[in-house]
Amino acid sequence: MDLVVGRVVKSHGIRGELVVDVRTDEPELRFARGSVLRGRLPRGGGERGFTVTAAREHSGRLLVSLEGVAGRDAADALRGTLFLIDSSEVEPSDDPDEFYDHELEGVPVQLTDGTEVGVVESVLHMPGGELLSVRTPDRREVLIPFVRQIVPTVTRELIVIDPPEGLLDPDSADGAQ
Incomplete structure (x- = not known):
């Protein structure tokens, strides 16, 4: 990769x-x-x-x-x-709070209540900060701001999100791509 x-x-x-x-x-x-x-x-x-x-x-x-x-x-x-x-060519980080983009690709994403959201496809580096590009089970792309308030738990096995209302709504201009 x-x-x-x-x-x-x-x-x-x-x-x-x-x-x-x-x-x-x-x-x-x-x-x-x-x-x-x-x-x-x-x-x-x-x-x-x-x-x-x-x-x-x-x-x-x-x-x-x-x-x-x-x-x-x-x-x-x-x-x-x-x-x-x-x-x-890259050694994994020893810091549990640091990740290389490739380490998060393919990691399942779920809500704090355990509801499946999808799988991380990529980490996007934008001028305003990082976004997780998540592919939902119905094949939509959802962009999740990669900030602690929305993404409180990150491991190489699971990412847990607590999104604001409307972020995952397919009818929302901010939640669906």
Whole structure:
């Protein structure tokens, strides 16, 4: 299973540096000089390998230089590229309150009274916070804000939610997708 460790936001400057939105707790390892990254190119462009030649922090993001990416045009062509690693390369967290996205995919979700809600399909990282994309038994997608007030219990075996009224209602604009 693939894990996203970064996404190219845009180019930076004229030398081909990339502004990367980091999605890993270990950017110093994943984006170290000489690291080989697997990149999924945007718009169905396939995958290719990239070797990191330099990385530095800049304004809360990472600026990354890659071998063979020289100039603004080459960097702009990579906008939207996802940098991936295989989940087998990641050790599970020892902290019971920390989870990698892939550890929650496939976990059953139920209400506090035990009623089945569905199964987590993915964790979405949005500007306002994380959402659990849950597939219900009737195949609807429900987006659950991944906050303690709504998701009080999370384990790798079961997620218990206490949603506000209407969140799971298929007729609600906020509860059904």
